[in-house]
Amino acid sequence: MPAPHVETAPGAPCVLIIADMLGRSPFYDHLAALVTGAGFQALLPDVFFRQGPLPKPGAEAAIARRARLDERRSLEDLRAAVDWLRERSTGPSVGTVGFCMGGMFALDLASTQGELVTVAYYGFPEPPAWVVSPPPRPLDLVGSLRRPVLAFWGERDTAVGPESAVRCAERAAANPRFAHAVLPGLGHGPVRGGASGDVMPGVRPRRRIVNIGDTAGESTVDVKWWMDEQIELVGSVWFTAVEGMELAGLLGSGAIDVSVLQPRTWPLDEINDAISGASSGEGGFTSYLVEF
Known part of the structure; x- marks a missing residue:
């Protein structure tokens, strides 16, 4: 399975980043950079490597591609990725962080793999009804959780459904290291x-x-x-x-070399005049910093 891997130091603790159904994007690349900047290894697998890239951006194309995905097989691919990371780390655990579809995979892995530390953002406790080849429902497995899990859902997430999130949390309550939050006002996918x-x-x-x-x-x-x-x-x-x-x-x-930019300063009481000059296009780039 193709997966960019960034290693800051041999044997560093590992984090598996599992994207949503839109796949790899600058958001996940940046997240991987943040993870490695904190001293971890990061692996960003492409679960759609058998289906290929999206023909065009957008949810419609992503749903059509996901309809061709065998998600049970994808879960096995991710298990192999966890094992691959475990072999390269001297840490006691492998971290997983997943979003949406990736959050669902992360919850499944947390219930069936040992020695994982999991963070799931708006993951589906129950796969959407339109998914053609779904993995096991995390809701059915969550009672076996024994390792640390942190799950986030949005109060207004009509895709997951607040009731589904609550049921998942209730069934996981036997695990003292399961924590979750339903964030007020948020819908599906607030992080991206x-x-x-x-x-x-x-x-x-x-x-x-x-x-x-x-x-x-x-x-x-x-x-x-x-x-x-x-x-x-x-x-x-x-x-x-x-x-x-x-x-x-x-x-x-x-x-990016910004030394070619020519800074100009204005007193605070002239800030409106400075902003009004943005349309002049001097240099093609205008940025305003207010210093107190």
């Missing part, structure tokens, strides 16, 4: 970016939301909720959250 509309209802009243990119289209905020809760929104639409994280990483590593 582009989720501001899901996240906003989870903000407490009379608070300020600072949105660094993440919204490139029309906003779908419930204006009545916004007014009733006295929420203030401040932000930018230039980068998505994931793109901003990638850019920060490139700048921090020195991969």
